[in-house]
Every structure is written in structure tokens, then in C-alpha cells.
Amino acid sequence: MSRNVRVLHCAPEDVFDVLGDGWLYPSWVVGASRMRDVDASWPAHGAELHHSFGVWPLLIDDKTVVEEYDPPRRMVMRARGWPVGEARVFLEVKARGSDCVVRIREEAVAGPGRLVPRALMDMMLHWRNDETLHRLAYLAEGRAVPSEYIVSRGPRVVAGGS
Numbered sequence: 001m002s003r004n005v006r007v008l009h010c011a012p013e014d015v016f017d018v019l020g021d022g023w024l025y026p027s028w029v030v031g032a033s034r035m036r037d038v039d040a041s042w043p044a045h046g047a048e049l050h051h052s053f054g055v056w057p058l059l060i061d062d063k064t065v066v067e068e069y070d071p072p073r074r075m076v077m078r079a080r081g082w083p084v085g086e087a088r089v090f091l092e093v094k095a096r097g098s099d100c101v102v103r104i105r106e107e108a109v110a111g112p113g114r115l116v117p118r119a120l121m122d123m124m125l126h127w128r129n130d131e132t133l134h135r136l137a138y139l140a141e142g143r144a145v146p147s148e149y150i151v152s153r154g155p156r157v158v159a160g161g162s
Contacts, residue, residue: 001107002125006133010144012072028135085111
């Protein structure tokens with residue numbers, strides 16, 4: 001099972017704001033190229049994302065299903081990518097001061113991907129998920145509200161700013 005960890009400079013809730021917006025999936029998941037549909041119940045248990053992966057004209061339509069959703073701590077998805085197969089993806093988020101630590105674990109659970117030697121699969125997934133966490137960081141940190149704006153009396157006025 002491939003494992004990656006990254007410190008993000010935002011709160012766990014900021015990460016789950018990104019995870020909760022299914023239309024952003026191809027923005028942070030390496031290999032996903034477009035969204036076709038997002039269930040209205042996303043990200044509830046059993047909800048589906050209908051996405052494509054690959055590069056045009058070689059696009060394959062498939063889906064990802066939520067198996068567990070426990071914000072702002074954990075999300076488990078079953079990502080389909082046939083003909084390669086299916087993978088279970090675990091995302092775990094823990095607060096660390098004003099930052100958070102995001103862990104992603106992924107394992108092949110069905111299809112030809114299960115036949116690839118584990119060491120080789122882990123190496124490929126490690127590279128892919130390192131970039132996936134990098135992209136997730138851009139989105140979550142970009143959505144984060146800087147701490148100087150979180151005060152009981154409203155936003156801090158910066159000299160020369162609006």
C-alpha cells in the first residue's frame with residue numbers, strides 16, 4: 001500500500017472544503033481529466049463522482065464512490081479506473097497547530113492493477129500521490145482564510161488596503 005504525507009498550511013476544514021466539492025476532483029487527482037457529473041449527495045456515503053481519466057482522444061469514463069466520510073478527519077473512496085482496475089484511497093487529516101497533516105494511502109483492490117508487483121505499484125502510486133497532495137495543498141491553502149482575518153471584530157484593516 002502506497003503512503004504519502006504532506007503538511008498543509010491550512011486547517012483540516014479547508015482540506016475538507018476541497019474534498020466536499022466534487023467538481024474539483026480533476027484539479028487535485030492526478031490522472032482525472034474531467035468531471036461528467038457529481039451526485040447531489042456528494043460527499044455522503046455511497047455518493048458518486050462520474051469522471052474521466054486519460055488524455056483526449058483516449059479518455060475513459062468511470063466513477064469514484066465514497067465509502068466513508070468523517071470531516072474533518074477522514075475520507076475513504078473507491079476509485080474506479082478500468083481497464084486498470086479499482087483502488088481504495090484513504091485520506092486522513094490531523095490538525096498540527098495552525099497547519100494540518102494530510103496522509104493518503106492507496107491500494108489496488110480489483111482488476112489487473114492487483115497483478116502488478118507490490119513494490120512497483122507502490123513506487124508508481126507514491127509518485128502520483130505526491131503530486132496529488134501537492135495539488136490538494138494548492139487548493140486547500142488557497143481557500144484558507146489567513147489568521148489575521150479571523151478575529152471577533154471582523155477583518156483587520158491593512159494600511160493602504162481596502
